[in-house]
Amino acid sequence: MTFHFRIFLAVIFLAGLCINAAWCEELAALVEEISSDVQGVLPYDYVSAGREIDLGTKGRITLGYLTACVEETVQGGRLTVGNKGSVVAGGHLSRQAVPCPAPIRPSAAESSQSGAMVFRAPPVVSINVTYPIITVPTPGRVVIKSITGHEEPIYLESDGHVVDLANKGPPLRLNTTYLIEYAGRQLVVRVTAKATESAPVFARLIRF
C-alpha cells in the first residue's frame, strides 16, 4: 500500500466520520418560550448554531444558551442562532445574563463519593442511508428498535461480521431514531430526513 493510497483512505475515513458523526451539528440553545405563530419550532426544542428562525412581525422567542449564561428574547424579525448569541435582522433583541452554575469546590472528603447514578446517552451516529451495513466482531443477533417504541423491533442474525440491511431487512424509516443492540452493547442511530436507499459503502457502515 503506497503512502498516497493511505492518505486517500484516511481522507475517506474522516469524511465518513463527518457524515456519520453527530458532532457536526452541535446544539446551541434551548427554546424556553415561543409564540404560537412561529412555525417549525416548539417550546423546549433545542436549536443548533446556524439555525434561522423567522419570527414574522409579531413572533416572539426566548432562548437560553447552552454554553453561555445568557438568555435572549427576540421580538419579530429573522434570527440566526449562534453559539453564544443570536444575530437578528429586522427585529428587537434583548439579552440578559442569567446565573451561571456556581463553581463548587467541595473538600476532599466530600468529593470521593456521591450517592447517585449518572446515565449517559449511548453512542450516537446519524446516517444518510436507509439500508445501513452493520459490522459486528463476531456472529450474533442484532436488534433494531425505534426509540419511540411505536414500531416492531427488527431482529437480524449475522452469520459473519456484516449485516447488510439491503439483503436481510426492511429499510429504516426516514427521520427516525433507532436503538441498535448487539451483545449487550447499544448504539443510537438517527436516520436523517435526507437519507437515501443507496450510498457509498463507507457511508453505510455502522460499527460495533
Place this chain on the structure above:
Amino acid sequence: MKTVGWRSLLFALAIAAAIAGVLSLPRVGNVADGIGLDILVALRYALFGSHYRTNDAQVVIVAIDEESYRRDPLADRPIALWTPEIGHLVDALVDAGAAVIGFDVVLPTTIDRLAPGYDREFLRAIHRAGATGRLVLGEIHQQEKPLLPYRGQVIAAGSSNVRPLNLNEDLDGVIRRVPLFLKADPEQVPGFALELAARFLGTPPKAAGGRDVRLGDRTIYAAAEGGLLINFDGGPGGIPRYSFADIVQCVHAGKLDYLQKAFSGKIVILGAVLDVEDRKLTTKRFVTAPDGTNEAPRCLLVPLPGLNRSDLTRSVIPGAEIHASAVRDLITGRALSQVTPLDRFMMVLLATALAAFAGLILSASAAALLVIVALTAFAVLSVVALQKLVVLPTLPVAIAALVSCGLAIAWRSAIVDRKRRALAHAFRLYLPSPAIDRLLSAPRGPELGGELRDVTVLFSDIANFTTIAERQDAAALVTALNLYFDHMAEIIEREGGFIDKFIGDAIVAVFGAPVGPSDHAAAAVRAARAMAANTPQLSFSTRIGVNSGRVLIGNIGAKRRFNYTVIGDTVNLASRLEGANKLYGTNILLSGDTRAAISDIVVREIDCVRVVGRADPVVIFTPIDTHDQTSEAQYAAALNLYRNGDFKAAADKFTALKGDAVAAVMAIRASSLAETPPASWDGATPLSVK
C-alpha cells in the same frame, strides 16, 4: 489490691495522655468514632428495633430498579432514553401534590441532537415543577469537571434548582454524613438533602455559626468533620420504595387516587435502586434488610417474582436511601449530634486513666473484668444516648480503656511485679505458696501471730536412717537425701500440703493451711500412701504418722526472727504415730481423728495406744490396699479379745492370720501379756517410744 508507687502513677498519667491524644488525632478519631457509631446503631436496633414505619413516611423513593429494566416499555433501553417517561412521572407527581421532587440521577447528555424534540416533554415537565420550587435536580462535583445535568435541563428547571449529590466519605470508606453546605463561589450552596428539606419546610437554610445550620426554628448541628451525621434506622428503615416501572404504568393509566395517596405532601426522590450500581457502605451496614422489604403497595403491576432474595442481607444500601435518610432526619429534627471535641477528649482521658489505675492496683483478671463491666455499662449508656440523638465516643473510650489497662498490667508485670516475683520465687523455698501470696498482697509486712485452725499434720521419717548414714559416704548420702526430699515435697505439694520444716531426715507437712483442700485429711493420707510407695525406689523406707486436729498456725517466734509454722498436740501425736510404726511393722499410722475425717480410703484398725506424754488413749489405723473381709473380720475379732483382756484367745486368733505382719506383732504381744498379765488393763497399749 496493690499499692501504687509514684513511678506507676506517672506511667498511668503518661499513657492516659498519650492514648487520649492519639485517639483525638483527626484521622484516628474519625475511623474510631465511625466504627463505634456503626456498632451502636446495630446495638440500638437489636434493643429497640426500627424507629420509623413506612406507612407514615414523609420521604419516599421512586426506584429505578431491576424490575424497571425488565418491564416494557423500558426494558433494555438505556435510562438516558427514558426521559419521556420521567417527564410523565414528574408531571404526575406535581399533579398528585408532591411537596418536592429530587433527582438522585443525573442525565448529562441528550439525544435531541439526533432526535429533535425527544426531550421536549421532559424539559417542559421539569420546567413546570422547577418554576414552583418543587424540583431539585442533582449534580456531582468530584473531579475538576463536574457531572451536571445537560445544560438544557438546568435552563428548563432553573439554575437554582440544582444541588450537589456529594456525600461525605469517612477514612474507612463508609458513608455516615452528607454535606450540609458545600463551598462555592461566591457563597456556599446547600447540599441535595438540605435543599429538599428546606423546600419541604418552606424555609431557606442559613449558616448558624461554624458548620452548623439554621433551618427554620431548628439548629442542625454539624459533625466534627462537617456534614450531617445521619441517624440511620436499622432494618427496613421506613423509607418506602415505589418501583418506577409500576408508577409509570400507573401514570399512563391515570390512577390519580393512588398517586395522590402515595405522594401527596411528600418528598419524592427519584433514584436508582439496583443490584450493583450506586450501593454504599454506611453506618447501617450491620443492620440492613433484604432488598424489597421496603416495597410500597403496588398501583398496577404485580412484582416480578424471583427478583430479590429474602435470605440475602447486604451491607451496602442504595445512594438514594442515604439521601432520603438525611432528608428525613432534617425534617423530623432527628439528626445525630456528637459531643464536643473537648468533652470527647476528656471522656477518653478519664477512661484511660481509670483503666490504667485498675490495671495497676488490681490483679490482671480483676482489672480486666472491671474494665469489661464498665465498658458494657458505657455501651448501654451510649445506646440510650443515641436514642436521645447524642453520639458518645464509645469505641474510642473502649479502645482507650482496654489498651491502657493492658499497658498498665504489662508495666506492672515487667517493672513492679518483677521484684515481687523474685521475692516469691526465693521464699517459695521456705514458705508455702499461699502464705507467700498472702504476704505479698498484704498492705503491711508480716507480723507475729497466728490462728487456730483444723488441719492434718503428716510426720515422716526414714526408717533406720542412722544405720544407713553410718554405712554411706556423706556426699552420696546428701545426694540421696536431696533426691528423696524432692520426691516427697513434690508429692506433698501435689496434694495441696506444704512442708513446715525438715528435721534431719524427717518431714513435717501440713494439709489445710494457710489455705488448702477442705478434705485435708484425705489429701494427707493420699500423700502418705504415695510417699510410702515411692520410697523403695529411693533406697529408703519411710514411716509416716498422720493426725488431724486443731493447731496454732502462723508467724511464731521472736519479733526479729520468726517462722511460719504449726504447733500443738496434733503435731506431737503425728510424730508419736510415726514412731509407733516401728512397733507394729507398718509404714503409715493414722489417728482416730484422721480416720473419722476420711471415707473413701480403706483402713484397718490396728490397736488402741497410749503414747508418751498423752494420757488419753488413741485408736490407730493403717490404710490397706486390699480388703479381704474374712481376714479383716478375724483381725477385728482378735483385737476385740485383746482389748477385753482375753490375751490367750486373742493370741491364737492373731496367730491364725498367716502372713499378716501386723497380726504377727499383735500375736507376740498378746502371748506375752497372756504369760504376764498387766496389773490393770483398759485395752490401750502403752507405748514407750517417741
